[in-house]
Each structure stands twice: as structure tokens, then as C-alpha cells.
Amino acid sequence: MTPQGNNYKHTSAIIDDRTIRVERVFDAPRDLVWRAYSEPELVAQWWGRGNRVDIEKFEFHRGGHWRFVEHHEGGSDGFEGRFREIEPKTLISQTFEWDGMPGHPIIDTVEFSDANGGGATKISATSHFFNQEERDGMAAAGAEAGMAQSYAALDSLLERMK
Amino acid sequence: MTTHPTTKILNRMVQYQTQAPIHETFAALADPTRIAFLERLERADATITQLAERAGISLPGARKHVRVLEGVGLVRTRKQGRARVCTLGPRRLEREAAWLEGYRRTLEERFDHLGKLLDRLKEES
Numbered sequence: 001m002t003p004q005g006n007n008y009k010h011t012s013a014i015i016d017d018r019t020i021r022v023e024r025v026f027d028a029p030r031d032l033v034w035r036a037y038s039e040p041e042l043v044a045q046w047w048g049r050g051n052r053v054d055i056e057k058f059e060f061h062r063g064g065h066w067r068f069v070e071h072h073e074g075g076s077d078g079f080e081g082r083f084r085e086i087e088p089k090t091l092i093s094q095t096f097e098w099d100g101m102p103g104h105p106i107i108d109t110v111e112f113s114d115a116n117g118g119g120a121t122k123i124s125a126t127s128h129f130f131n132q133e134e135r136d137g138m139a140a141a142g143a144e145a146g147m148a149q150s151y152a153a154l155d156s157l158l159e160r161m162k
Numbered sequence: 163m164t165t166h167p168t169t170k171i172l173n174r175m176v177q178y179q180t181q182a183p184i185h186e187t188f189a190a191l192a193d194p195t196r197i198a199f200l201e202r203l204e205r206a207d208a209t210i211t212q213l214a215e216r217a218g219i220s221l222p223g224a225r226k227h228v229r230v231l232e233g234v235g236l237v238r239t240r241k242q243g244r245a246r247v248c249t250l251g252p253r254r255l256e257r258e259a260a261w262l263e264g265y266r267r268t269l270e271e272r273f274d275h276l277g278k279l280l281d282r283l284k285e286e287s
Contacts, residue, residue: 046275
């Protein structure tokens with residue numbers, strides 16, 4: 001045990017305009033840290049940072065939906081998203097959206113690795129904000145095909161209405 | 163209970179929507195060409211043609227990027243003869259920086275509480 005208990009070392013850095021990474025080494029084995037992230041009743045005990053959190057949905061698998069409601073003095077707020085990727089004891093990647101700003105997801109990725117010969121665990125949490133390229137990419141890929149289809153449908157409709 | 167709930171930070175995003183919403187600024191910045199334009203304009207004003215030449219892209223392409231930057235107030239343009247001159251706009255990125263800092267703090271606070279939980283779990287086992 002170190003003097004500061006669990007949080008004996010932490011570093012954090014803003015990588016660029018839209019990415020934040022926070023890293024910390026916890027004095028606990030990886031199995032235990034993984035449980036704190038994957039068991040909803042444990043997640044509820046730390047995610048709210050002291051505020052009560054209701055875990056309304058926690059489908060802990062790729063594509064699964066999660067939804068938390070955080071309660072605070074001023075009321076409550078809902079957050080939700082989907083799990084994009086889960087590698088047991090290694091990685092969790094998920095989207096994060098606030099109810100107050102739907103359609104603008106943040107992509108959160110948490111990576112777990114052994115530290116200090118396996119007695120401790122390093123967690124690296126990366127948040128990527130408003131990944132416009134990704135959304136634009138999807139929009140552009142779908143839009144052309146979609147547009148061509150709409151034009152074809154419009155053509156045939158106009159043909160029939162003549 | 164905590165001093166920096168995510169909500170407060172996010173609310174600030176909405177409050178500021180009288181100006182370009184913060185997520186639009188982030189979107190405008192989500193492009194290396196536009197970042198390069200801003201860096202160029204920090205040094206001196208430039209015409210769209212100059213920006214296009216320097217970036218090695220077409221004039222219409224450069225115009226499109228400038229329009230995005232202009233839309234969120236990061237760039238201003240004015241006609242000068244036949245050219246359009248770009249200059250840095252009235253918007254600065256303090257809000258964006260403050261927002262990122264707030265979010266970082268939220269992540270750190272979560273880690274603090276995770277650490278406490280892990281201590282408890284270790285004692286129990």
C-alpha cells in the first residue's frame with residue numbers, strides 16, 4: 001500500500017482539441033477493476049462521483065444499450081449510449097450522449113493493463129468529442145446511394161403520373 | 163453534491179447557443195485543412211487563393227472550408243477588389259478549452275470515487 005491508497009499515481013493530458021485522455025494506476029488487481037466497470041451495481045457506486053445514479057439499462061455486450069440517470073440537487077440528468085466494443089479485462093468502448101443534446105455522441109474508450117507486476121491496474125480513459133469526420137463519413141457514404149435511389153423513385157413516380 | 167457535475171458543463175454548451183454552439187466549433191475544427199488555415203491566419207491575413215495554394219487544394223475546396231470556419235465565427239472575410247481576404251474572426255476558443263477542462267475534471271472525479279470503491283472491495287475480500 002502506498003500513502004495515497006489506491007490513487008498512487010496519475011497522469012492526465014489533453015491530446016488535441018477534441019480528445020481528452022486521463023490515466024491512473026489503481027492499487028487493485030485487474031479482475032477487481034474489471035468488476036467495478038462491468039457489474040452495474042458496482043458501477044452505480046462510483047460513476048456518479050457521489051451523486052446517486054440509477055442504472056436503467058446495462059446491456060454489457062457489443063451493440064448493447066446503456067442508460068444512466070444521475071440525480072443531483074438541481075434535478076436529474078439522463079445519459080445513454082451503446083457499447084461499441086468490449087474485450088474482457090482489456091477494453092471498453094462506448095458512445096455517450098446527454099439527453100439535453102441528442103445526436104452529439106462522445107466516444108469513450110477505457111483501456112485496462114497490468115501495472116507493477118500485476119498487483120496494480122492502469123486505466124486509460126480516452127474521450128473523443130463530436131467526431132464529425134465519422135458522422136460525415138457515414139452521411140457521405142449513405143447520401144449518394146440514397147440520393148440516387150430517391151431520384152429513381154421520383155422518376156418512376158413522375159412517369160406514372162404523366 | 164460534487165462541484166463540477168457533467169450536467170453543469172453540458173448546460174453551459176446549451177446556454178452558449180446564441181453564439182455558434184460549441185459542438186459546431188468542435189466540428190469546424192475536426193479537419194486538418196481548416197486547422198492549417200487557422201494557423202496560417204494567425205500569422206497574417208490571406209486570400210482564399212493563397213490559402214488554397216498553400217494547402218494544395220482547389221479554390222472551391224478552400225472556399226468550402228472557409229465558409230465552415232466563417233459559420234462559427236472563427237474566420238471573417240471581406241472583399242478586396244476581386245479577391246476575398248480572410249482574417250481571424252471574433253471567436254476565440256476559451257469556451258472550448260474550459261469545456262474540455264471541465265470534462266477532464268469529471269473523469270478525474272470518477273477515478274477518485276472508483277479508487278474508494280476498489281479500496282472497499284479489497285477490504286471485503
